[in-house]
Amino acid sequence: MSNKESLNFVEIEVEKDLESGRYDGRVHTRFPPEPNGYLHIGHAKSICLNFGLGEKYGGKTNLRFDDTNPVTEDTEYVDSIKKDIQWLGFEWDNEAYFASDYFDKLYEFAVRLIKKGKAYVDDSSAEEIAKMKGTPTEPGVNSPYRDRSVEENLRLFEGMKNGEYEDGSRILRAKIDMESPNMLLRDPNMYRIKRATHHRTGDKWCIYPLYDFAHGQSDAIEEITHSVCTLEFKHHRPLYEWFIEQLEIYPSRQIEFARLNLENTIMSKRKLLQLVNEKHVNGWDDPRMPTISGMRRRGYSPAAIRNFCDRIGVAKRDNVIEFALLEFSVREDLNKVAKRVMGVLNPVKLVITNYPEGKTEEVDIDNNPEDPNAGTRTMPFSRELYIEREDFMEDPPRKFFRLGPERNVRLKSGYIITCTDFDKDPETGEITEIRCIYHPDSKSGQDTSGIKAKGVLHWVSVEQAVPVEIRLYDRLFSDPNPGGHGDKDFKEFLNPDSLEILNTAFVEPSLKDAELGEHFQFMRKGYFCLDPDSSDDKLVFNRTVGLRDSWAKKNKK
RNA sequence: UGACCCAUGGUGUAAUUGGCAACACAGCUGGUUUUGGUCCAGCCAUUCUAGGUUCGAGUCCUAGUGGGUCAACCA
Numbered sequence: 001m002s003n004k005e006s007l008n009f010v011e012i013e014v015e016k017d018l019e020s021g022r023y024d025g026r027v028h029t030r031f032p033p034e035p036n037g038y039l040h041i042g043h044a045k046s047i048c049l050n051f052g053l054g055e056k057y058g059g060k061t062n063l064r065f066d067d068t069n070p071v072t073e074d075t076e077y078v079d080s081i082k083k084d085i086q087w088l089g090f091e092w093d094n095e096a097y098f099a100s101d102y103f104d105k106l107y108e109f110a111v112r113l114i115k116k117g118k119a120y121v122d123d124s125s126a127e128e129i130a131k132m133k134g135t136p137t138e139p140g141v142n143s144p145y146r147d148r149s150v151e152e153n154l155r156l157f158e159g160m161k162n163g164e165y166e167d168g169s170r171i172l173r174a175k176i177d178m179e180s181p182n183m184l185l186r187d188p189n190m191y192r193i194k195r196a197t198h199h200r201t202g203d204k205w206c207i208y209p210l211y212d213f214a215h216g217q218s219d220a221i222e223e224i225t226h227s228v229c230t231l232e233f234k235h236h237r238p239l240y241e242w243f244i245e246q247l248e249i250y251p252s253r254q255i256e257f258a259r260l261n262l263e264n265t266i267m268s269k270r271k272l273l274q275l276v277n278e279k280h281v282n283g284w285d286d287p288r289m290p291t292i293s294g295m296r297r298r299g300y301s302p303a304a305i306r307n308f309c310d311r312i313g314v315a316k317r318d319n320v321i322e323f324a325l326l327e328f329s330v331r332e333d334l335n336k337v338a339k340r341v342m343g344v345l346n347p348v349k350l351v352i353t354n355y356p357e358g359k360t361e362e363v364d365i366d367n368n369p370e371d372p373n374a375g376t377r378t379m380p381f382s383r384e385l386y387i388e389r390e391d392f393m394e395d396p397p398r399k400f401f402r403l404g405p406e407r408n409v410r411l412k413s414g415y416i417i418t419c420t421d422f423d424k425d426p427e428t429g430e431i432t433e434i435r436c437i438y439h440p441d442s443k444s445g446q447d448t449s450g451i452k453a454k455g456v457l458h459w460v461s462v463e464q465a466v467p468v469e470i471r472l473y474d475r476l477f478s479d480p481n482p483g484g485h486g487d488k489d490f491k492e493f494l495n496p497d498s499l500e501i502l503n504t505a506f507v508e509p510s511l512k513d514a515e516l517g518e519h520f521q522f523m524r525k526g527y528f529c530l531d532p533d534s535s536d537d538k539l540v541f542n543r544t545v546g547l548r549d550s551w552a553k554k555n556k557k
Numbered sequence: 558u559g560a561c562c563c564a565u566g567g568u569g570u571a572a573u574u575g576g577c578a579a580c581a582c583a584g585c586u587g588g589u590u591u592u593g594g595u596c597c598a599g600c601c602a603u604u605c606u607a608g609g610u611u612c613g614a615g616u617c618c619u620a621g622u623g624g625g626u627c628a629a630c631c632a
Contacts, residue, residue: 006570006571006572006579006580008570008571032632033632034631034632036631036632066632068631068632069631069632071631072631072632125630126629126630129630130628130629133628134628135559135628136558136559136560136627136628137558137559137560137628138559138628140628167630168630171630180560181559181560181561182560182561182627183560183627183628184627184628186628189629189630191630192630193630194630208630210629210630210631210632211631211632212632214632215632231562231563231625231626232626232627232632233632234561234562234626234627235560235561235562235626235627236627256562258563258625263568269632270631311569311570311581311582312569312570313569313570313571314570315563315569315570316562316563317562317563317564317624317625318563318624318625319568319569319570320568320569321568321569321582322567322568322569322582322583324568324582324583325568325569325581325582325583328581328582328583329582331594331595335594335595340592369590369592369594369595370595370596399593401593402593410591411591412591412592413591414591416591444591445591447591453591454593455591455593456590456591456592456593457592458592521592521594523592523594524592524593524594525592526594547592547593547594547595548593548594548595549593549594550593550594551593552593553593554593
């Protein structure tokens with residue numbers, strides 16, 4: 001198969017099956033989300049794994065919605081999930097499938113099991129069943145309803161389907177072994193009565209299969225070869241296989257891998273939903289969310305996310321990935337594609353006293369030094385500019401390469417300037433204006449001045465500057481493992497400074513034509529993208545991720 | 558006080574299935590640079606512990622230790 005490159009353990013298992021001819025050389029995987037929330041980066045790992053397997057071995061991958069619990073599921077989620085998978089760049093086989101498409105078949109499977117004497121209707125309450133189940137260290141006991149006749153079970157199960165009984169009054173269980181050390185084999189529930197409107201089947205059904213009697217059966221119906229899921233389902237495997245054996249259906253094989261955990265975030269859909277509902281964030285696609293839609297809005301690219309998923313690998317041990325690895329993947333991709341532009345986040349005015357008033361010249365600038373084909377554009381340069389407030393120091397240390405009294409610095413793609421003077425608010429100590437002279441023979445590309453300038457600053461011409469709103473993001477949680485403090489609620493670790501809004505920023509005029517989905521690098525400041533909140537009279541930019549900043553790092557120490 | 562799974566640098570993943578512990582990220586040095594970005598070079602591990610098998614163990618065996626999962630009419 002594949003020779004030199006190392007395989008993950010799932011691929012190794014798949015290749016073994018390919019060699020043994022177990023599935024006639026077929027590889028057919030599936031990605032089975034429940035439509036009860038938006039997809040997150042953990043799902044991205046699963047998507048990349050499942051669709052990656054399909055692509056790598058010339059097979060196919062189904063998208064199947066595991067929609068067997070109508071009370072939490074909704075078509076809004078179906079739509080968002082489809083969009084996210086496509087955006088990541090994957091294509092599922094045929095139309096999307098739904099477990100709910102198989103409700104008739106599943107009902108028939110259940111009847112088949114009853115006829116074999118392998119399933120029975122239990123009239124016990126949920127509490128009674130739980131009690132009879134025992135504990136991990138104590139065996140369970142048989143239900144008094146366990147030995148009903150096949151005929152009675154058939155009649156009762158049909159009654160359940162026909163809505164003759166109340167919700168929760170009866171349940172269909174598999175008859176396996178109440179003393180099994182594996183709790184899941186202690187007569188697991190198969191079908192419950194639940195009068196709820198399903199997002200696709202409406203009110204047709206009042207009984208719905210549970211996970212263990214839907215998932216594996218759906219795999220079999222679709223003739224899935226490798227059913228890849230996360231570690232929590234390990235204990236379900238014997239049950240998964242028991243049903244296959246009893247029903248004599250397609251023998252799909254379940255393989256479990258360790259789910260992704262990311263520092264400073266949570267991956268639980270339930271908790272993410274809570275953040276949305278309680279308005280701790282502005283929706284599922286809030287750029288601080290670990291959702292695919294949030295990351296998209298934040299400016300992460302599909303390639304960045306896929307590369308990240310490649311890098312983290314697939315194994316069986318619990319893992320916590322450092323956020324820095326995700327950010328590396330984002331920078332790595334954006335560095336190649338992002339157009340370099342200028343934006344001043346915290347402006348201070350710079351006046352070039354020896355530059356003619358009213359004059360404007362267009363200076364040339366590279367769109368992307370990493371991409372020779374990206375071309376160049378021009379930017380207006382004039383007497384009054386905005387520069388970054390933090391690029392000036394009244395009394396700078398030796399290693400500060402930026403502007404200070406009598407210091408030289410180059411204005412990127414423009415001229416070298418020498419600072420001559422500055423104004424300061426006597427009350428606040430804030431610098432209000434900086435004055436300098438420029439050296440006309442130092443123009444970028446035709447510099448004959450011989451002047452040295454260690455620092456290079458970005459800038460925007462005041463007259464043409466476009467005022468914009470800038471949104472800066474930080475980790476949503478200040479704790480590396482917000483969900484891992486059993487006694488404390490994860491929301492206690494929400495980072496109060498995860499969103500910072502800047503309302504006095506300016507960007508170069510070319511950004512008036514910025515489009516949604518475009519990636520920009522604001523030089524020396526990071527990667528940015530236009531936010532959908534933008535309107536014609538107000539542009540909003542999200543900072544996707546900052547640039548690596550060894551100067552800031554050095555100063556922190 | 559059960560069953561099952563897992564254990565390799567700060568993090569994650571490898572190691573031709575018993576043959577010199579590799580790659581990436583992070584960190585630290587230095588170089589290049591009209592982005593303190595990118596890029597380039599260098600540094601950073603006696604594989605949880607203790608026994609055993611073997612010429613040879615990260616890999617096999619035994620025992621321990623540590624972590625995870627399992628008792629929803631959720632998936």
